[in-house]
Amino acid sequence: MARFTIGYRTVKTALGAAVSIFLAQLLQLDFFVSAGIITILCISITKRDSLKISGERIVACLIGLLYATLIFELLGYHAVSIAILFLLFIPSAVSVGAKKGIVTSAVLILHVYTVGEASAALWINELALLGIGIGVALIMNLYMPNAERDLLWDQVKVEDCFRTIWKEYAKYLKEGDSSWDGKEITTASTLLSDGKSKALRNIDNHYLRYDDYFYHYFAMREKQFDVLESILPFISTFGDTVIQGEKMAEFMEELSEAVSPGNTAGYFLIRLDELREEIKEMPLPQTREEFEVRSGLFYILHELEEYLTIKKMFKPDPKRTHNVSGKRLTRDLNKKGSKK
Structure with missing residues (x-):
């Protein structure tokens, strides 16, 4: 049985998720819990890796939101549209080197599906969640123990x-x-x-x-x-x-x-x-x-x-x-x- 330990990365993840959710909730964003999820996904073992992953998530999320807007508005908000969307989105994200951002993008895409409208207000809400989640993760990753x-x-x-x-x-x-x-x-x-x-x-x-x-x-x-x-x-x-x-x-x-x-x-x-x-x-x-x-x-x-x-x-x-x-x-x- 593995020994129970709380490392510095665990502390950063817990604190970062809490801060992200607090900020998103303070700004009265919809789906504010997603900001914490994004932070958890972006905290990595090294600073450069965290920065690279964050860049991939931003690119993937923008592509995902664009696909969601086009496909849902053209084909409607139903399960078939989701299948078509991911059939196109996943290869696109991989082709531009943003495959690590697919999971994060899926969360935002499903937000559009849940609301049933790809409005400007929703785009602003999703980008704000993305910015808070990634921003807090990068700040948390500024601390790394001296090796x-x-x-x-x-x-x-x-x-x-x-x-x-x-x-x-x-x-x-x-x-x-x-x-x-x-x-x-x-x-x-x-x-x-x-x-x-x-x-x-x-x-x-x-x-x-x-x-x-x-x-x-x-x-x-x-x-x-x-x-x-x-x-x-x-x-x-x-x-x-x-x-x-x-x-x-x-x-x-x-x-x-x-x-x-x-x-x-x-x-x-x-x-x-x-x-x-x-x-x-x-x-x-x-x-x-x-x-x-x-x-x-x-x-x-x-x-x-x-x-x-x-x-x-x-x-x-x-x-x-x-x-x-x-x-x-x-x-x-x-x-x-x-x-x-």
């Missing part, structure tokens, strides 16, 4: 997962320790998916600025995560020959300490070239097993280069870049939260 704090938390958690993954890879290469349960891989995957979704909503919650930093950040980490996953099967096959990967383990340990939004890829790409040369200078494999391990190491080198290149192409935001550990940033966020 940056949540996104920053997700960023910290993702980086902590990446640090742990690199450290566990290095530990296995050095010691052959296979006690790690790999939960950070599952956690990172979930965080990255949720982070991208939150980042997209955050973009759509700004009218005047386009802030896509977090979306690009999580997209970048998602690509790097694919590399982390592709490396795992090769590391897990090294078995007792992990001594040959000791230098790579040291590199991974160093890499784990540098996971941050800042761009340190240039330095590590140079270190990676040095590591590749060191491995090339090692004695040639003498057995099939040694050959397989060496080829696995070179595959990992290739994937590491891809991992670092992805990061190098990412442009960090100086205002959001930290060069401290995830634990320290977590403490800072906790302090900030306690002040609030």
